[in-house]
Amino acid sequence: MPLSQQGRCAVHPDLPAGGTCSRCGSFFCADCATSVAGLGVRLYCTACAARPDVNYLEALRQRYQGRRDDWAWVVGGVTLLLCVATAAALAQWGLRATKESLFTLVLLIPVPVGVAFFLGQRWARHALLATPLVMAVAADALARNARFLFFLCAIPGLLTALRIHRDVRNQLFFRLPVSPGALKALWDQRFNNPMARQALRFGYSSLFMPLLSPLAVICGAVALTRVDLTATPPIGRRGQAIAGLVLGFLSPLLWWLVLLPWLADLIHS
Numbered sequence: 001m002p003l004s005q006q007g008r009c010a011v012h013p014d015l016p017a018g019g020t021c022s023r024c025g026s027f028f029c030a031d032c033a034t035s036v037a038g039l040g041v042r043l044y045c046t047a048c049a050a051r052p053d054v055n056y057l058e059a060l061r062q063r064y065q066g067r068r069d070d071w072a073w074v075v076g077g078v079t080l081l082l083c084v085a086t087a088a089a090l091a092q093w094g095l096r097a098t099k100e101s102l103f104t105l106v107l108l109i110p111v112p113v114g115v116a117f118f119l120g121q122r123w124a125r126h127a128l129l130a131t132p133l134v135m136a137v138a139a140d141a142l143a144r145n146a147r148f149l150f151f152l153c154a155i156p157g158l159l160t161a162l163r164i165h166r167d168v169r170n171q172l173f174f175r176l177p178v179s180p181g182a183l184k185a186l187w188d189q190r191f192n193n194p195m196a197r198q199a200l201r202f203g204y205s206s207l208f209m210p211l212l213s214p215l216a217v218i219c220g221a222v223a224l225t226r227v228d229l230t231a232t233p234p235i236g237r238r239g240q241a242i243a244g245l246v247l248g249f250l251s252p253l254l255w256w257l258v259l260l261p262w263l264a265d266l267i268h269s
């Protein structure tokens, strides 16, 4: 083929085209061909790859980066509650040099960590993990008779802190680097056809409460129409939508044909 008839890169007219953009269809050269995380083997021109509707994982990152998530508000709220509780306790009993009144001050240990966490200081993420243990050790130092109880109380706090530490949305609030895979998981959880997940939940519930089966059927049907794997970003969860739909149809049948006769037998016998 003569060179003049060959496609040429839209950005570099002196270079031959290596393919066409999956969005706008313009020619790109090998240098301009860009793959986008979460969109498989599709290739885009540089301009399209930068668009938020194409590079949806990067758009998600920018949308959440530095913005407080639910955990940040929970930690902030608990910190405020601890301050109020300590102030109320001190107003009630005053601060005497007895061990019992010093005990109130153990509640103030998490306050600096909580404030720093709410303000997005990165060290507070790690400090939050240590806080339940530090509180247990301090409480143990003040009252030696309940060591087991103190450390038992620290366990739920520690588990919650671990969960917060691993939470991708919370890591975005702290502007930490998050891998495309983790971003994809976050996107899946929040935006990838949530209606299908809801349909499946209604489907399971309808096995116990048949009145919920119309909801399972409706949600499943709507979710099924939303599935589009070729869209950008791709919308999936076809299996969950179908499962919700099927369970929604099956559970009234199950009740009519199996459970009700069985219950009737049970009553008559």
Ligand SMILES: [Zn+2]
Binding pocket: 021, 022, 023, 024, 025, 026, 044, 045, 046, 047, 048, 049
């Ligand atoms: Zn393009």
Ligand SMILES: [Zn+2]
Binding pocket: 009, 010, 011, 012, 015, 028, 029, 030, 031, 032
């Ligand atoms: Zn080019």
